[in-house]
Amino acid sequence: MKNKDNFKKAMDNIHAPEDLKNRTFQKIKDKPKNNLIFMKVLSACAVFAIIFGIGAYYNGNPDIIGLSNNSKSKNVADLDLPRFENIDELKKVLAKSSSGYGYNRGLVYEDAMFESVDSSVNSGGFNQSLKVTDNAGAASSNSNYSTTNVQVEGVDEADIVKTDGEYIYLVKSNTIYIVKASDLKIENKLILDEDDDDFMPEEIFVNKDKLVVLGTNYIYDDDDEDDEYDHDYYYSYYRYNNSKTVTEAVVVDISNKNKPKEERRVTLDGYYVNARMIGDNVYFISNKSVYYYDEDCDDDDILPVYKDSVKSKDVVTIPAEDIIYFGGTRNYTYMLVGGFNVNDKKEASVETIFGASDTVYANSENLYIVQEKYTSLGNTKSVIYKFGLNGSKISLKAKGSVKGYLNNQFSMDEYEGNLRVATTSDVTGISKNQVYVLDENLEKIGALRNMAIDEEIYSVRFIGKIGYVVTYKEIDPLFVIDLSDPTNPEIKGELKIPGYSSYLHPYDETHIIGIGYNTETNNWGGTVNKNMKMSMFDVSDLENPKEVFNIDIGDEYAYSEITSNHKALFYNKDKNLIGFPVTFGKRYYDDSKSGFVIYKIDLDNGFKVYGEITDKTDYNNQPERVIYIGDNLYTIFEDEIDSYDLETLKKKDEVVFSK
Numbered sequence: 001m002k003n004k005d006n007f008k009k010a011m012d013n014i015h016a017p018e019d020l021k022n023r024t025f026q027k028i029k030d031k032p033k034n035n036l037i038f039m040k041v042l043s044a045c046a047v048f049a050i051i052f053g054i055g056a057y058y059n060g061n062p063d064i065i066g067l068s069n070n071s072k073s074k075n076v077a078d079l080d081l082p083r084f085e086n087i088d089e090l091k092k093v094l095a096k097s098s099s100g101y102g103y104n105r106g107l108v109y110e111d112a113m114f115e116s117v118d119s120s121v122n123s124g125g126f127n128q129s130l131k132v133t134d135n136a137g138a139a140s141s142n143s144n145y146s147t148t149n150v151q152v153e154g155v156d157e158a159d160i161v162k163t164d165g166e167y168i169y170l171v172k173s174n175t176i177y178i179v180k181a182s183d184l185k186i187e188n189k190l191i192l193d194e195d196d197d198d199f200m201p202e203e204i205f206v207n208k209d210k211l212v213v214l215g216t217n218y219i220y221d222d223d224d225e226d227d228e229y230d231h232d233y234y235y236s237y238y239r240y241n242n243s244k245t246v247t248e249a250v251v252v253d254i255s256n257k258n259k260p261k262e263e264r265r266v267t268l269d270g271y272y273v274n275a276r277m278i279g280d281n282v283y284f285i286s287n288k289s290v291y292y293y294d295e296d297c298d299d300d301d302i303l304p305v306y307k308d309s310v311k312s313k314d315v316v317t318i319p320a321e322d323i324i325y326f327g328g329t330r331n332y333t334y335m336l337v338g339g340f341n342v343n344d345k346k347e348a349s350v351e352t353i354f355g356a357s358d359t360v361y362a363n364s365e366n367l368y369i370v371q372e373k374y375t376s377l378g379n380t381k382s383v384i385y386k387f388g389l390n391g392s393k394i395s396l397k398a399k400g401s402v403k404g405y406l407n408n409q410f411s412m413d414e415y416e417g418n419l420r421v422a423t424t425s426d427v428t429g430i431s432k433n434q435v436y437v438l439d440e441n442l443e444k445i446g447a448l449r450n451m452a453i454d455e456e457i458y459s460v461r462f463i464g465k466i467g468y469v470v471t472y473k474e475i476d477p478l479f480v481i482d483l484s485d486p487t488n489p490e491i492k493g494e495l496k497i498p499g500y501s502s503y504l505h506p507y508d509e510t511h512i513i514g515i516g517y518n519t520e521t522n523n524w525g526g527t528v529n530k531n532m533k534m535s536m537f538d539v540s541d542l543e544n545p546k547e548v549f550n551i552d553i554g555d556e557y558a559y560s561e562i563t564s565n566h567k568a569l570f571y572n573k574d575k576n577l578i579g580f581p582v583t584f585g586k587r588y589y590d591d592s593k594s595g596f597v598i599y600k601i602d603l604d605n606g607f608k609v610y611g612e613i614t615d616k617t618d619y620n621n622q623p624e625r626v627i628y629i630g631d632n633l634y635t636i637f638e639d640e641i642d643s644y645d646l647e648t649l650k651k652k653d654e655v656v657f658s659k
Helices: 003-013 018-030 036-047 049-053 087-098
Strands: 161-163 167-172 175-180 185-190 197-207 210-219 244-253 261-269 271-278 281-291 305-308 333-341 349-354 359-362 366-374 380-390 393-403 412-415 418-427 430-438 444-451 456-463 466-472 475-482 490-498 500-508 511-521 527-538 546-553 557-559 570-572 577-585 593-602 606-616 623-629 632-637 640-645 651-656
Touching: 161 197, 161 623, 167 197, 167 632, 175 197, 197 271, 210 271, 244 271, 244 281, 244 333, 261 281, 261 333, 271 359, 305 333, 333 366, 333 380, 333 393, 349 393, 359 412, 366 412, 380 418, 393 418, 393 430, 412 456, 418 456, 418 466, 430 456, 430 466, 444 490, 456 511, 466 500, 466 511, 475 500, 490 546, 527 606, 546 606, 570 623, 577 606, 577 623, 593 623, 593 632
Parallel strands: 456 500, 527 557
Antiparallel strands: 161 167, 167 175, 175 185, 197 210, 210 244, 244 261, 261 305, 271 281, 281 333, 333 349, 359 366, 366 380, 380 393, 412 418, 418 430, 430 444, 456 466, 466 475, 475 490, 500 511, 511 527, 527 546, 557 577, 570 577, 577 593, 593 606, 623 632, 632 640, 640 651
């Protein structure tokens, strides 16, 4: 094997598995966020230490990397998008990444590939009340089973488990299990590897008789030709045909559960980031890092690729002239966005931008993706890309930016054509918070600045004309923001209580639920998380929000995925039930327990424990989701599914997955 190929393979194979990435990130997120920028850097270093060369930053003129004088740099809103003129321009831009310290001149600290998915309900017109939908892990309007807790009604989000009311579809390691809900019988196990690859499913969609599996594929090359080591080439970090990493969306016909049939495979270069499904159309995103070494190389070595099996088995190289490029980017990563219809054979639509992004928000018309950029001075800027959605077709419509970083996808929401964005900025150790309103071209038309000085945003919910923002340092201020005049956002009310809420969920037109942590001061003057808590807020009077009742979750330490992943929520509005997976920590490991807790919601009597399904903590079999189908409750662990009577919580059945 060539020495340079040895080097390439070594680079390609140094990456953290998805489950390790997710676990590490969850542990880090569970710690108090006294310094969020430090957390993000720590997260990136702990999980993705190998991405040291993902990009470079330069001091001084932000266009030092760009070739804007030669690029098609008209206003993005004019749809004459700036793209590379040719491959030579792309090479000149990449050449700057290898100058400076060795091959790379710095590190762009980003959360790419962490967010899984950063939510709010569909924005609806109202003045001083919430518009509530039952899409949060609840039954849809014409069914009686759980659906994924999504951000916008009608815009599905991929998750590790889905149900159609008859079957449960579940991602476990490299396998998709199809389980009949009535008796927990495993109908089939799908492993979607092809020749010389290793497909790892991460999330799924169910669309009638179609199962869409999204994941990362590791494709290997058995070429063992030996040669001398040679620096004279460009090296794309995850090369498609040389032990490279790609993202794949696999469509499987499951009309016959005993004989599922793969129908289509759409492949994008790079790691899987996120996905949405609107009707029959799937949109998914990947990030691909690029490294530069020298000019003597094939053009194909530095260009991203994709493949759609309905067109051809051949890989399609995306030419430089089709890659959108805005001068000044400091992130040497391609972002690929693919769209296709699960029920037709039209070729997938693929758009490529030079510069990676991660946080995703989508409604039925537009898809927004945010890229965070950190400068050498520690300042943060969020660059926002707006894609128009027309069937399975996608097209970039606008680009804008705001000061600061987003907490997660809840920090974005589109209403009446305007995008509202909540951010935290941190300059010289002093954090500030802002809410921006951007028009359809992503130009700023309104802003609320310097909110909660020296605190950070922990949760956001935009609902219609009102925004709810929780900041925290030592106490939890819940801000109620009037956005009825988009040019003049205004704080209407503020509530300060101990601890903080990291997730906000609407209950009815005048109440909102907050889930988060109690905190206490440590010996060094900082604050640390204690047990969890859940609060009910009355927001009927926007100027005087109130906490009407709360409940402690655990008595020493507790952790739930719901604090960082909204998809972990169980919610049955008809029965006034809410729940999530929880791990109750104790002073001694043997005393800890994990499982699921479900609460009854009563506005007159507060939260009451409806049922607790827990056992001694087994870190090899962690609780993941709880769903319902009709009068049955299903708890989903890493290695098993258990069914219960929803009324009595008496256990009915179980299925254990082989390891």
